[in-house]
Amino acid sequence: DSGGFQIFAMPNDRSMSEEGAKFLSYVDGKHILLTPERSIETQIAIGSDIMMVLDQCVPSTVDESIARAAMELSNRWALRSLAARGDSPQSMFAIVQGACYENLRRESAAFLSQHPFDGFALGGLAVGESKQEREDTVEYAAAMLPTDRPRYLMGVGTPIDLLEAVHRGMDMFDCIIPTAHAEQGVAYTWKGKILLRRGAYRDQEAAIDANCKCKVCTTYSRAYLHQLIKTQEPLGRTLVGIHNIHFYHELMRTMREHILADTFLAFYEATRPWLAASDEEFPVKKPNLRPKAATELGDYEVHRSSAGFHNIRQKSSGEIMHSVIPPEEEAFALYVNQSRFLERIAKEEEVVIWDVGMGAAANVMA
Ligand SMILES: [Zn+2]
Incomplete structure (x- = not known):
């Protein structure tokens, strides 16, 4: 690769100009100027079979004006890359940019197709667009490329992505x-x-x-x-x-x-x-997923205390009944034990319950 994706992936560590992208070296803090000429010189030195032109990749979802500026800069850099190739026998591919704008992709493809590149790549995809946007862009952009040269979709994808892209006319991938x-x-x-x-x-x-x-x-x-x-x-x-x-x-x-x-x-x-x-x-x-049991009725809801037992909360006032002691324990302590209720019914003693309306009797019965 040419370094175009690194220009994209390290936006805070570089500055852009017509000449190239300036990086700070993470090794020694020195400035590194990556120009199209420098990129091609490096690719010649490592002997890559296919050299890629240096391009400016932008997120595929940017405004049209930003996408246009990056596409036009990439086109100028493509010509500088081609000139820097000299008489190297290594292949060189151009990179069509233009985000998800059909008019920009068309302009980029038409411009680059006039020059003697050995193949054409679609760049600037798989960087933020939806799967559908990518497939649509690949479909129309692939149709704009020469039929007698390889078409390379950069940065894609899963097996199903490859199948879909080949169906739309692409030949090569890297991922x-x-x-x-x-x-x-x-x-x-x-x-x-x-x-x-x-x-x-x-x-x-x-x-x-x-x-x-x-x-x-x-x-x-x-x-x-x-x-x-x-x-x-x-x-x-x-x-x-x-x-x-x-x-x-x-x-x-x-x-x-x-x-x-x-x-x-x-x-x-x-x-x-x-x-x-x-x-x-x-x-x-x-x-x-079983349907949840109802936990609300009118102004009241079942509430779980911090101690882990359930009690009732009035929604309008926020008041929680039996907030400290669980209802069963409270019923035993206050009503069942104090009245020796269990003992008395075991002896089949007759019991009279007076309920003054605060639920005590109901608690005892429960
Ligand atoms: Zn296997």
Whole structure:
């Protein structure tokens, strides 16, 4: 990559100008000026197969004027990057910017297509827009790009995102998801994702995917990977990451085969619901929500005291009856014990109860 995303991701640690982006080095505090020329010089030095032009990426949800300024600056930087390439045999891709504004994307694509780039990337997506906005933008922006050069969607995505983007005309991707999600124990398969952290996988001897030919699936059980992930053993994310990268390659290879065989649309429709699925074999049980018992009547509600017992509170006054001693205890202490009530009814003695209207008799009876 060129450093464009770092310009975006470190907004407080850099200043922007026509010339380039100025960073403060976190190593020695020195100023570093990242220009298109410097970026290409570095990419030539490391020998990348595909060099990316330096661009200014902005959040995909910014105002049109900000998106336009960033897009126009990116176009000027793209030409400077192209000039800096010299006679290097390494490929160079341009980056179409313009946030979610169709007119800006069109302008950017039309401008960059006139120049001899080896491929075209859509930049500035997966940085704040909704999934629907991204898919819409990819759909119209992909159609603006030359058909004889690769199209690369930067920073995307999950397997279902890749399927949707290929369906809309994209060819290439880069993303941290296969390894980043592996850290949380998320494994991607043809039947959707598997959350290996879940207890459902604790005792399973089966592989992540019985049909997968990767080294992890032919060697380790779900139970073992579950244990590694739960105990945060670094080996867990390495192994799940190896499977995920294998699956991503498999997915891309299969999509390519279907495109070449002209069967992609049928494949897309059949595969889409599966890739969007999660824990198909062992679905997460929805909590059994029982309707709550009524806890209010008129001006009164059931209240839970700090000591943990329930009592009654009058809503209008806030007064709590039996605020300190639970109602049952109070009834025993005041009425049952004092009147030796239990003793007397055990002897089948005749008892007369006078209730003066404060609930005492009701308490005793209870
Ligand atoms: Zn595998």
